[in-house]
Amino acid sequence: METLFKRPITELGFTPPWSPEASSSQSGRVGSADANHAIGQRIFGATPPSLPSSVATDFMTITVSHRHLYWAVPAARLHRSVAEHAQLGLELLPQLTGASKTLLAKALSESSLLAGRLEFFDLQQPELAQPSFVIALQAAHEGGDSLLGAATLAHMAFAxxxxxDASRAEEARERIRAARAFARRGGANAEMVAWLDAVEAEVETRFGDTRRALNLVHHAEETYQEHDAETQPSPAWLDWFSPIRLAGFKGNTLMVAGRGREARETLEEVLSDLPEEEVKQRSIYLSDAAAASILENNPERACQFLEEALDAVGRNWYATAMDRIKTVRQSLRQWDSLPAVRSLDERLYDWHTTVSSFVG
Incomplete structure (x- = not known):
């Protein structure tokens, strides 16, 4: 808004949540552990007490640890820690100045972005994710980090x-356009640009334009060939994307486009190359491979993929993957009498999976 109106945010009638003037009546949130998820408490006094600059470095160290833990720790447990960490960052930010404040703002942005990712993808609570993404965007602005702003805006397109709802297509596309503008402003490298192509491809796939989505994937593949990690390294937090992940996007789009054989072959290559520790993504790709097998009228193979997906979800719960598994299972209705489908249902509705689907 400051860029658009060329005036400070405070002159436009808004108060950043880390501002000393922010009152407790302002009720956003970053995904804190309590039910209300308040984004900040009132900071009394006109001038908050100052903190040593080492606070920002220590805070960033924890943020980096959370980034690494995301791939191994159960989402519900990690979310509590990440959300409380982000809340702490909000309270600390007005007590720092200069370079330490900039560093803390960037760490807060990354923490809030991670909280939003956990809320949206892992816990399937989009109503909680949106305020977390807003805080991430505000903190990225405070830290002067356009690339974090671009990453946040791209994530906001997923909701x-x-x-x-087809009527929300332009809303998603507008956020992608904003993300690309921020990426250009931040001098995004080829990998970041390829990721934005992949996100836009996902958006277009969701709204039924698979032709445009595949064109975007093709552009991302070409862009990735220009990527030189040594001369143009990506931000450390961009750890959710790789050539393998891009191929996964492609497989999903091919599947939605009805090109079952191509989709399955692409996804099988992805699964063979995917690192063993990437359990969450494995469950997604297995589900998509199952859907592609259904397009090939091969329900037995689809059930095999889905059982493997359930194995992965059992090791590391991922609500988005479970939702996809159930969606693919609905496509098997005409084969309900097959032993493979009945066996799948035994797995899908056992005690562990059923309870986990409700408690997350």
Missing amino acids: PAFSG
Whole structure:
């Protein structure tokens, strides 16, 4: 808004949540552990007490640890820690100045972005994710980090895209356009640009334009060939994307486009190359491979993929993957009498999976 109106945010009638003037009546949130998820408490006094600059470095160290833990720790447990960490960052930010404040703002942005990712993808609570993404965007602005702003805006495009509401297509596309503008402003490298192509492809796939989505994937593949990690390294937090992940996007789009054989072959290559520790993504790709097998009228192979996906979800719960597994299972209705489908249902509705689907 400051860029658009060329005036400070405070002159436009808004108060950043880390501002000393922010009152307790302002009720956003970053995904804190309590029910209300308040984004900040009132900071009394006109001038908050100052803190040593080492606070920012220590805070960033924990943020980096959370980034690494995301791939191994159960989402519900990690979310509590990440959300409380982000809340702490909000309270600390007005007590720092200069370079230490900039560093803390960037760490806060990354923490809030991670909280939003956990809320949206892992816990399937999009109503909680949106305020977390807003805080991430505000903190990125405070830290002067356009690339974090671009990453946040791209994530904000997923909510309308996943809503199933066709009337929200332009909302998602507008956020992608904003993300690309921020990426250009921040001098994004080829990998970041390729990721934005992949996100836009996901958006277009969700809204039924698979032709444009595949064109975007093709552009991302070409862009990735220009990527030189040594001369143009990506931000450390961009750890959710790789050539393998891009191929996974492609497999999903091919599947939605009805090109079952191509989708399955692409996804099988992805699964063979995917690192063993990437359990969450494995469950997604297995589900998509199952859907592609259904397009090939091969329900037995689809059930094999889905059982493997359930194995992965059992090791590391991922609500988005479980939702996809159930969606693919619905496509097997005409084969309900097959032993393979009945065996799948025994796995899908056993005690562990059933309870986990409700408690997350």
